[in-house]
Amino acid sequence: MAAVIPAVTRISPRIIRVLGCNPGAMTLQGTNTYIVGTGKRRILIDTGDNDVPQYINHLRNVLQYDNIDLAHIFLTHWHPDHIGGLEDVLDQLPEQTKNCEIWKFPLNKDEKLIGEFEQFKDGQEISVEGATIRVIHTPGHTKDHVSLHLLEEDAVFSGDCILGEGTAVFEDLYDYMESLRTLLRIQPEIIYPGHGNVIYDPIERIQFYLNHRQERETQIMEILRCNERASFTEGELVDLIYQNLPKNLAKAAAMNVNHHLQKLLKEEKVKKLDSMWQHNQTIKSIC
Known part of the structure; x- marks a missing residue:
């Protein structure tokens, strides 16, 4: 606390x-x-x-x-x-x-x-x-x-x-x-x-923030890579990634996931179909 x-x-x-x-x-x-x-x-x-x-x-x-x-x-x-x-x-x-x-x-x-x-x-x-x-x-x-x-x-x-x-x-x-x-x-x-x-402990805290964001990106990519034929909404990804998340923070979590997905879209690592997200299968992956 x-x-x-x-x-x-x-x-x-x-x-x-x-x-x-x-x-x-x-x-x-x-x-x-x-x-x-x-x-x-x-x-x-x-x-x-x-x-x-x-x-x-x-x-x-x-x-x-x-x-x-x-x-x-x-x-x-x-x-x-x-x-x-x-x-x-x-x-x-x-x-x-x-x-x-x-x-x-x-x-x-x-x-x-x-x-x-x-x-x-x-x-x-x-x-x-x-x-x-x-x-x-x-x-x-x-x-x-x-x-x-x-x-x-x-x-x-x-x-x-x-x-x-x-x-x-x-x-x-x-x-x-x-x-x-x-x-x-x-x-x-x-x-x-x-x-x-x-x-x-500012240096450790900043590095934690950097590592945390990379961890979130890795979690998103693992879900999409391991389910290449499936598509997910941002809300579904939040439910899979965030454990025991209070309801009042769900919107903020979905926003963060969206920003990760937008970054990955620019990098051509994911595809968006309407409101659904998929792994870009043109990129070879190992799950």
């Missing part, structure tokens, strides 16, 4: 974690937001969900107690549990956000979001007192997803690319695998995820 995450945690001399108070099947104990820096003007990473008074109260208390203003708000990606609370933060904490710049990697969906964003660029560095953050574009979970490398601690804020428990969903498997390899090359000392507890 995962350790309980307090509402507010002073993780290091330059990092305060404020829990988004929005627990759920996909958000675990809630969205982790982080205040970063050591001076009066600091960075807030992510803003949780909209209309969560508990979160705003905790954030307000921290900012007032430590006499902090927000110089920047960094948004790791467009999902509502990371960006949804932005309007509440700006509206309800006007003094602490008066001269705040809001940063995000560009995406077409942004036209539906409030306000104007400063646009992150891959490799860009932004500093406040006590903290220098390098932006790493890590697409896959979403196209606009970024991770943030805190140079002073060799720490990575991983957003939803890597979670404190379990594995992440993604939009594009190829991009996601490349992003994991990018983070592996950085060799961070520690990972602060968007959900779940701090990751103190």
Whole structure:
């Protein structure tokens, strides 16, 4: 069982974690937001969900107690549990956000979001007192997803690319695998995820994620290869691959299987007939 995450945690001399108070099947104990820096003007990473008074109260208390203003708000990606609370933060904490710049990697969906964003660029560095953050574009979970490398601690804020428990969903498997390899090359000392507890074994965790995705692909291919004359729906593959899967996670599992199948389709390892999937029998296989 995962350790309980307090509402507010002073993780290091330059990092305060404020829990988004929005627990759920996909958000675990809630969205982790982080205040970063050591001076009066600091960075807030992510803003949780909209209309969560508990979160705003905790954030307000921290900012007032430590006499902090927000110089920047960094948004790791467009999902509502990371960006949804932005309007509440700006509206309800006007003094602490008066001269705040809001940063995000560009995406077409942004036209539906409030306000104007400063646009992150891959490799860009932004500093406040006590903290220098390098932006790493890590697409896959979403196209606009970024991770943030805190140079002073060799720490990575991983957003939803890597979670404190379990594995992440993604939009594009190829991009996601490349992003994991990018983070592996950085060799961070520690990972602060968007959900779940701090990751103190980052290299092992990233490698686990890579191995896990390869394992899923192998499982899919084994089922299709060993049943070359049969066709399967994504739901049938989920039932065969995932054991004792809670019903509320079945949709996410089917989405992950679909992404694997789309990748395999591009590689011409599988065929799709309507909504059914088959092994591509033009490729020689041994079962």
